[in-house]
Amino acid sequence: MNITSYTARPPQLVQALEALGQRADNQQAAAILLDExxxxxxxxxxxxxNDRTAEGIHEAFHLTVGCISLAISQADIADSGDAKLSFLLQHGAEYVFQMGFRRIKDLSALPYTTFVSDFDNDPFVQQRNLKAIFMEICSADPAATWSGDAVYQNELVDRQRNQHIIACGKWLRKHNAAGAVRDSEMDANAAITVAVLFALSGDGRIVARTAQRELEQLIARIRDNKPDVDASWNTFLEKIPPEYQPLLRERMEQLRGTIVKKLYGRSKAKALLTDLQDQYIGSEQDIDYA
Amino acid sequence: MTDKPQLPAIRQQVTELVLAGSPEHAEEAINDTAEKFGDLAVVEVLSGLEPQVASLHLSSFDGGKMSLATLLIPPQAWAESLAYFAATWDEDWIEDEPEVLAESLFAHIHGMLFGTDDEERRAELLNAALATDWGTTAFAVLFSTAAEEIIEIANDIHNLGAHRSGSTTSDHDVIPMALEIARTNEEGWDRILFDIFPDWKPGENELHAASEEESDDDMEDEESRESEFAMGRSTKELLLRLRKQVPSKAATPAKKGARPSLGEDIFS
Structure with missing residues (x-):
């Protein structure tokens, strides 16, 4: 499939309006559509x-074109101007806009990163994020090509993945062997890495948060006993709900060639600890040496 | 009157010229029409103009320059066009120079009413204008520029009746107009007074002009005074009031097939 030709085309609303221009007896529909x-x-x-400056109105015009185009692009209809027009006329521009805007709102509610922070629930931040993503995706110049629908799709996939990672991190925290971890902030990726690394010890314990002393013990145990990597991980995975297993397996494969290799190798423990802290699990490691 | 198929075309031409910002040429077209088809044809053209267009045209011919339209526009059409007179005012303007706006409104209304010597037409114009809310407010604006004098006349009229009063100590421009109104349309006169002094109860409290210089620190004072005096609206307030009465949208019949708007709910 040629991606360029698929994305480089006028906004869906423009395609629908071009179809309207071809239709006979289009005066009334056009007048209503214009009003809406x-x-x-x-x-x-x-x-x-800003409804008091020409610039503000112009921007709003592009956002309107983009948001309606997004709704049309995500609707389950044939990819022809006529089908898009029928969809638009059947529902009315306002309802179609509402559909598009709801998609943006849903998208904006999904996590932008895998880092959970206190600010996520701040209404001001939420409003700001909504506006930012609305502007990013829905600004469509009717005279140019628009790829907001593709941006939306990619962003949606990314954020759904982020949400999945966060859910997995939360699950691990909740089932932490030493008691559930209570902290409103979380780096979900780091929590998952911590769990995968501690699973190497082979006892099937779930560890979602660590401190330096435990890491030192882990390194010592791995160096002393050389537990079998796959056997340990399989023991660990048996405790994990199936929906998170693919994600953890993926992470295991990423780590196997890098930090796991070093753990089983001859790197100095001090260098390893620095490396772990800097690159992998820094934000899920307690600062206190206890 | 014979059928004149050209009239709609002339009306269209006048409308376009006015909207293009060329009232002189529109006036020329009106004069030509008068010469060719007579005054009645002009009356018909003018009565068919959209009120906002008529307003735009008339407002460019007040004071020194007289327009044939001023003399011939049907009273009803003028009253409707008056609603749009304030359309071009913006709020900063009203805030900064209320006198200038009131002055231009006065020039327009005075020109309309006293441009003609025909007393019957003058009365018809007055009655048509006073039959509307915006017309009443427009007169209230004019009178508020000479509030002291108007209070004097109002008290006179209240005590003696419209036809026996008339001599005032002032030679302010709006006085003849006020007397004219009080004599032709007593009900209209009362409504104008009510527009300026909404709290006035004749016999119970006295009229008092709103003064711009009043500072805010005598607020306590004001309350005690309010029971004694009926405070008037200032010219500025009345101008804003008039501005708010401008129809925001030319009345168009709702389009068939248009669905009710969601309004802000499109973001829900």
């Missing part, structure tokens, strides 16, 4: 840009 689009633009300008 003007109304939406005014509301968008009021809420997101």
């Amino acid at each position: 689009l003007c109304g939406i633009t005014a509301l968008v300008a009021k809420k997101f840009t």
Whole structure:
């Protein structure tokens, strides 16, 4: 499939309007559509840009075009201008805009990174993130090509993955062998790495948070006993719900060639600890040496 | 009157010229029409103009320059066009120079009413304008520029009746207009007064003009005064009031097939 030709095309709304131009007896539909689009633009300008400057209105106009185009692109319809037009006319521009905006809102509610922070629940931050993602995806110049739908798809996949990683990190924390970890902030990737590394000890314990002393003990045990990597990991995976297993296996494969190799190798323990802290699990390691 | 198929075309031409910002040429077209088809044809053209267009045209011919339209526009059409007179004012302007706006409004209304010598037409114009809310407010704006004098006349009229009062100590421009209104349309006169002095109860409290210089620190004072005096609205307030009455949208019949708007819910 040629990706360029698939993404480099005018916004969906423009395609629908071009189809409208081809239809006979289109005056009434066009007049209603114009009214609706003007109304939406005014509301968008009021809420997101600036309804008192030409620039603000212009930006709102692009956002309107983009948001409606996004809704059309995500609707389950044939990829033809006529089908898009029918969809638009059947639901009315305002409802189609609403569909697009709901997608943006849902997207904005998904985590942008795998790092959970206290700010995620701040309404101001949420509003700011919503506006940022709305502007990023939905700004469509009707006279140019638009790839916001592809951006949306990629972003959606990314964020769903982030959400999955966070869910996995939370599960690991909750089932931490030394008691559930209570901390409002979390680097989910680091928590998963901690769990995968401690699984190497082969006892099937789940460890989602660590400190330097435990890491030293882990290194010592691995160097002394040389537990079998795959056997240990399999023991560990048996305790994990199936939905998180693929994610953990993936992480295991990433670590196998790098830090695991070093753990089983001859690197100095001090260098290893620094490496772990800097590259892998820094934010899930307690600062205190206890 | 014979059928004149050209009239819609002339109306269209006048509308376009006015909207293009060339009232002189529109006036020329009106004059030509008068010469060719007579005054009645002009009346018909003017009565068919959209009120905002008529307003735009008339407002460019007040004071010194007289327009044939001023003399011939049907009272009803003028009253409707008056609603749009304030359309071009913005709030900063009202804030900064209320006198200038009130002055231009006065020039327009005075020109309309006293441009004609026909007393009957003058009365019709007054009655048509006073039958509307914006017309009433427009007169209230004019009177508020001479609030002291208007209070004097109002008290006179209240005590003696409209036809026996008339001599005032002032020679302010709006006085003849005020007397004219009080004599032709007593109900309209009352409504104008009510627009300026919403709290006035004749016999119970006295009228008092709103003064711009009043500072905020005599607020306590104000409360005690309010029971004694009916405070008037200032010119500025009345101008804002008039501005708010401008129809925000030319009345268009709702389009068939248009669905009810979601409004802000499009973001929900």
